[in-house]
Amino acid sequence: MTTDSTDGRARGDDAHEAAAMPPSYPPRSAPGPERAQQGSVGGRTATSRGGWFRETLTVMVSALILSVLIKTFLAQAFYIPSGSMENTLELGDRVMVNKLAPGPFELDRGDIVVFVDPGDWLGELPPDTRPAWQRTATQVLTWIGLLPQDAGHHLIKRIIGTGGDTVECCDAQGRLMVNGEPIDEPYLKPGTEPSEMEFSVTVPEDHVWLMGDNRSNSADSRAHLGDPGGGSVPVKNIVGRAFVVLWPADRITLLDNPEKTFAHVPEPSP
Template identity: 85%
Template sequence: MTTDSTDGGTRRGDGAPGETGAMPPSYPPRATPRGRGRRTAPIGDAPTARRGGWFRETLTVLVSALVLSVLIKTFLAQAFYIPSGSMEDTLELGDRVMVNKLAPGPFELDRGDIVVFVDPNDWLGELPPDTRPAWQRTATELLTWIGLLPQDAGHHLIKRIIGVGGDTVECCDAEGRLMVNGEPIDEPYLKDGTVPSEQEFAVTVPEDHVWLMGDNRSNSADSRAHLGDPGGGAVPVKNIVGRAFVLLWPADRITLLDNPEETFTDVPEPAP
């Protein structure tokens, strides 16, 4: 230990000048007492924040799902309810089908496709009044609009395309088969016990129209029943909602609704 005569203080011989009486810092530094200098949330805030976060996340998921459902139903696909037996045995009363709304559009319509279309010329006649309570009608319409319920009959029908624009469709050849552009076709999708048509006809389908018939020909008020309508019974393509591509209910009958391409393979293209 040495004495500093200048300020009368004492310092260690190996200390830095001017650090009179200073002690070296301790190492490691002493820990701050727990909780000191730190803001603590009041009791109960954390669970509340967690509940608020869970609510926001759930709401976001629900809104996103609803928006996605509406977009899919509007632009891509929609479920429809089968209201009659005109398409038996392919489709039965009460079945639900999924319809591809990109056909017509990016995808073309072909002979043999099953399509849902908007009633073109009062085919359905006057619809019976809806006797359900107002709240039930409103709830059904909302859920249908969202896409959570299938579209009911309303002003929609479902049939199979037999002829497209320019085709000549007629009944029948000597064996009772329909002919398309002079070529007889064998129709494996017809309901057992029915004939291709009991009514004779011969039509040329206008451009941008299709000729539609039910698979249960004896119980289908299709294009044949509207020969006196504008277009001679043919339906404008603009009235087509989409092509049915899968039977999705009841569960034990889920199946793809394939186009019977072999039926129309030999049909020539219409003459220009």
């Protein structure tokens, strides 16, 4: 009995002691609420940072690709390096050029176009004395489309005649004639004559006859009558049609075609 009572008392004491000892809280094997919360916040922060970086990188790469595509196929900015198109365009202007003309859009008389030098119009270009890193950075930014194309081997003039047209100077009033029809040119720089030299040319097919608006300061098609094509420029050399002045801000304007100037010009004889 004693043994049983002792055993019973022993069992009773153990139970009392077990009840008196509170369980550890939180359990040592499990992380506490604060630790779990801190770990979760840290994880979300790292994830959000990674997502932000990927999103920013994606946007930047997409913007660069879009800029290159636009510059290559749709439009490109150019810098005006001379006064041959005054007062329509002034030295230092930045213009945007539509590269879909020629192409889906046709070129018309009166359009202002940027074209690649067809051969010695510019002569030998002066050497670029800038540091190599600056030249490289400029080339990269220009290729991307973030900087306007500088002069280089490009020129900008106005189309006066297209393939098959006969352009000549001048009638009794000193006006140019296209296909025998005299034209009034409101875009000429004030005080400038339509031409100070007489000429008569028939523009070959797939060529254009180009002249600057500042006729007394423009080495245009007239200065290259002895060149192949008689001063006319192949259409394939045209980069595109200038349609807006982008900079400086006080000169932002659309470059409209003066359709009235050529409205009465007949089509060339076959």
